[in-house]
Amino acid sequence: MRLAIDIGGTFTDIVLEKKHNIFTKKVLTSAAKPELAVIDGVLELLEELKIKPSEIKMIIHGTTLATNAIIERKGAKCCFITTKGFRDVLDIGYESRFDQYDLLLDKTISIIPRRDRFVISERTDIDGKILNPLNLDDVNPLIKKIKGGKFESIGIGFLHSYANSKNEKFLKTILKKEFPELQISISSEVCPEIREFERFTTTAINAYIKPLMSRYLKSLETNLKSSGFNSSFLLMTSGGSLTSIKNASGFPVRLVESGPAGGVILANSVARELNLDQVISFDMGGTTAKITIIENKNPSKAREFEVDRKSRFQKGSGLPIRIPVIEMVEIGAGGGSIARINKLDQITIGPDSAGSSPGPACYGLGGEYPTITDADLIVGKLNPKNFADGKIELFPENSKKVINNNIAKKLNFSLEDASIGITEMVDETMANAARVHSVELGHQTENKTLIAFGGAAPLHVSRIAEKLKVKKIIVPTNASVGSAIGFLKAPVGYEIVQSYRFFLKDFNPKALNNFLNKMENESKKVIDLKNISSKLSTERFVFMRYFGQGHEIKINIDNRKFANSDIKYLKKNFENEYKKLYGRVLPNAEIEAMTWIVSISTNQNSEKNISDIKNNILKSSKDKMRILSVENSKYIDVAHYKREDLKPGYLIKGSCVISEEQTTTIVSKKFQTKVLSNGYLEITETRRTK
Numbered sequence: 001m002r003l004a005i006d007i008g009g010t011f012t013d014i015v016l017e018k019k020h021n022i023f024t025k026k027v028l029t030s031a032a033k034p035e036l037a038v039i040d041g042v043l044e045l046l047e048e049l050k051i052k053p054s055e056i057k058m059i060i061h062g063t064t065l066a067t068n069a070i071i072e073r074k075g076a077k078c079c080f081i082t083t084k085g086f087r088d089v090l091d092i093g094y095e096s097r098f099d100q101y102d103l104l105l106d107k108t109i110s111i112i113p114r115r116d117r118f119v120i121s122e123r124t125d126i127d128g129k130i131l132n133p134l135n136l137d138d139v140n141p142l143i144k145k146i147k148g149g150k151f152e153s154i155g156i157g158f159l160h161s162y163a164n165s166k167n168e169k170f171l172k173t174i175l176k177k178e179f180p181e182l183q184i185s186i187s188s189e190v191c192p193e194i195r196e197f198e199r200f201t202t203t204a205i206n207a208y209i210k211p212l213m214s215r216y217l218k219s220l221e222t223n224l225k226s227s228g229f230n231s232s233f234l235l236m237t238s239g240g241s242l243t244s245i246k247n248a249s250g251f252p253v254r255l256v257e258s259g260p261a262g263g264v265i266l267a268n269s270v271a272r273e274l275n276l277d278q279v280i281s282f283d284m285g286g287t288t289a290k291i292t293i294i295e296n297k298n299p300s301k302a303r304e305f306e307v308d309r310k311s312r313f314q315k316g317s318g319l320p321i322r323i324p325v326i327e328m329v330e331i332g333a334g335g336g337s338i339a340r341i342n343k344l345d346q347i348t349i350g351p352d353s354a355g356s357s358p359g360p361a362c363y364g365l366g367g368e369y370p371t372i373t374d375a376d377l378i379v380g381k382l383n384p385k386n387f388a389d390g391k392i393e394l395f396p397e398n399s400k401k402v403i404n405n406n407i408a409k410k411l412n413f414s415l416e417d418a419s420i421g422i423t424e425m426v427d428e429t430m431a432n433a434a435r436v437h438s439v440e441l442g443h444q445t446e447n448k449t450l451i452a453f454g455g456a457a458p459l460h461v462s463r464i465a466e467k468l469k470v471k472k473i474i475v476p477t478n479a480s481v482g483s484a485i486g487f488l489k490a491p492v493g494y495e496i497v498q499s500y501r502f503f504l505k506d507f508n509p510k511a512l513n514n515f516l517n518k519m520e521n522e523s524k525k526v527i528d529l530k531n532i533s534s535k536l537s538t539e540r541f542v543f544m545r546y547f548g549q550g551h552e553i554k555i556n557i558d559n560r561k562f563a564n565s566d567i568k569y570l571k572k573n574f575e576n577e578y579k580k581l582y583g584r585v586l587p588n589a590e591i592e593a594m595t596w597i598v599s600i601s602t603n604q605n606s607e608k609n610i611s612d613i614k615n616n617i618l619k620s621s622k623d624k625m626r627i628l629s630v631e632n633s634k635y636i637d638v639a640h641y642k643r644e645d646l647k648p649g650y651l652i653k654g655s656c657v658i659s660e661e662q663t664t665t666i667v668s669k670k671f672q673t674k675v676l677s678n679g680y681l682e683i684t685e686t687r688r689t690k
Contacts, residue, residue: 001056003231004487005038006259007063010286010336010356011455012037013481014045016056017488023049024481026455026662028356028392034065035220039227053228060487062236062258064287065216066209070111070256070319071308075208076183078153079146080112081171082200084119086159089200098316108308108318111201111208112155118145120171126501128163134170143178154179155207157187157200162499165192183210190251191322193595194499198304198322205307205321206253213252217245234492236262239301239324241493241601247526254323256307257330260290262486264299264326267451269489270476272297273610273678278448280434282464283482284457286373287334287353291434292326293441293448300327300441303497303597324495324599329437333429335373335456336360339403339422341410347418349426361398370406372456374399375422378415380627380635381459381666383659416633424630427460431467445470453482458665462683463630466670473671473683480662493536493601494526503547504571504591509562516540519598527600541597544574547590553577610677615651625657627666643681650675653686 004015007029014025025045030037046053069075082089090110099105120142121135146154154175161168165188172186187203221233235248238257248255260283267281271294279294293300305325306318332351336359342348349372358366360373362384376382377399384394400415408418438445445468452461458475465473478485496519502508520538527536538559545552555573560566570593575585624637641652643660652658655669658681667673667683674682 001051002058002060002488003042003056004262004484005042005059005061006262006481006484006487007034007038007061007065008259008285008287008483009064009068009353010334010359012041013484014038014041015478015481015484015488016045016049016051018049018051022478022485024478024484024662026480028359031355031357033219034063035216035223038220039223043227053224054230056229056231058231059224059229059233060236060242060490061220061233062262062483062487063255064259066213066252066256066258067307069209069212070205073111074212075111076152076211077116077150078112078155078204078207079116079118079149079151080155080157080200080204080207081118081120081142082157083123083159084121086196087114087117087119089197090117090204093197094316096316098314110204111319112204116149116151118142122158122167124158124160124164124167126160126163128160130164130166134167139171139174143175146175146179146182151182152211153183153185153207155185155187155203157196157203159196161186161188162192162194162199163501165189183207183214185210190253192498193303193322194501195322198320201320202253202322205256205319206251209252210249213255214249217249221245236487236490237324237494238326239495239599240265240299240326240490241495242487242490243492243494243526247494253321256321256323257305257325257328259483260288260328260330261326262483262490263290263453264292264294264328264486265490266453266476266482266486267292268294268297268299269486270451270474270680271449274474274676274680276449276451276474278443280438280445280448280450280468280470281328282430282434282450282452282457282461283454284430284452284460285334285454285483286336286456287332287355288330289333289430289433289454289457290328290330291430291437292328293438293443295443301325302327303595322497324497324597327441329433331429331433333372333426333433335376336371337426338369338371339375339407339425340369341407345411347407347411347421347425349422349429361402362394362396363392364395364398367398368402370399370402370422372422372426374403375419376456376459378403378419378628379423380625381423381657381664383625383664386659414633416628420628420630420633423460423463427463427467430460431464434464434468449474451476453479455480455663458663460666462666462668462671465683465685466668471685473681475665475681475683477679478662479665480660491601491603492527493599494523495597495599496523497595497597499595501592501594504567504593507564507567507570509564509566512562516596516598519596520600523598523600535603536600537603539597539599541599542570542593543595543597544570544591544593546578546586547592552592552594553581610680613649613677615674616647616649617651617653621656627657646675648675648677648679 006013016023027041123132185207191202234242236258263283281292283290309318336353337350360371361367449472543552621639623640652673658665
């Protein structure tokens, strides 16, 4: 038996897997002490199933706490120490403006203010040669500043430390003796890559959230043990693999996108199961919505993403974090996202959320602003008597009041028009995010399948599909806790990214083999081979470019032991990939290898293809739900079904509502719904007849 726990901004999802059977629980997140909601929810689920905590063999955990701490600026008080002359790298950034023509540009402020950034004399060159060792005369004044600042955490980032980390490690040793209680993060361990701005920012963020995440993980582990759990405890990383609590506590920056990564793993598993090559993963919870492109049963991956963007869709408006990550676009459009009127009298959504406390106005916990959940309730998508399986009572009068006061009266709209305006704006916001993300990756949306999960996604996916001209939607079983189920399907693994720069003409196979072997051994140490029974697989990549270019491209390389003749192998792989992207090669330009990736993981379970079954067309249900029509803002009766009553092969023509314990699927009249042999809902566009 295994437990998966996903802490979101609004709900905490708990999933128990017992002999391939899934049992779920959804509880409101405890904002002040998130571990309390986890323990209470887990014990409640186990009590219902009459299972003892000692029977659980593995606990897998993912959380958005790290992301929220960065966005809300609720991390530790920390300082950053860098090479003399480079104090302002964190402010200068890329130097360019992300929006050239906005005179009132709102730039993301560095996570560590200038007054808390200190310098020390030392210098390493680009090849790793130490030009100036650490100046010990600067150390005592530095120690006085740290003592005076009363810091909880320290970040250290020296110029070119990815090539030689000696000076960073020496300073860390000195400061650790002086301040044994402080958390210390060094860039050569957090992000040993070329380009100092991204490396410094990643290290600063790791230092900023390290005390908070270390305390939280330690508290959760202690509470679990005191409650009778003695199982192994693994954490979900942003790259889609599982790691140990020790590694997660040391490098919490790798947990920033851990919750959403689980959802993408679930969507990828569904894609393999249904043999779908072109997929958009759509995850909508209580606080945010996440969209990912999955092509040929492999989600897009990146080694950098931005957090806390000031401009929703503009690259460069946030803080860059350079870690292995599943590439996704994340927007503040969840069930608790707040709707308001802007200066142009337009309805806007988010990015701020009512969260779990006070939550949407309809929760009756003091929410004063209209949210998407409030609008969904008025539109008729939610049953106030059976929300969250009847465990959370909804108050429609509260929703009517806040929508009328904040939206309808200001625009001279009816309550119905204002509610549809909110739902239409959030649907368009998410559809637009999917369009932009697809175009950036060179894709179109029309030929894709939408896989929807998260508590709010099935409510909105049908309308989003119409806007994207998507013809097929899949809503898997237990969709409301999709990310937590994804945790159970994730491989145990670790990925190391490190810069090792050389020109191809200077290729040294012995040095390269030693470098890659060292990376592989480091990955294996993190994985903890004692607790791994399945075989490990290794993937290797290199980022290369023509000398003088500003960016490099990712090249897949096999696990060979390199020899002198393999200079041709590297050149051929680079030129093939370069030609794919740009249509030509530069025959006389020098080729430069920059950064290397070694990824080790357990093999993922292969999904069985499901069998096709004969359709059994259902007559319209006598049970109806009144839903507000988008076309004319009038309530219409729509057939309502309980998902538990729908058997494989059942086919429902046209619009319907399918409710289950923790979410509801709304299907518009342009689609038909079939129950597949594994219980998934396959929603396809009805062919139009002339």
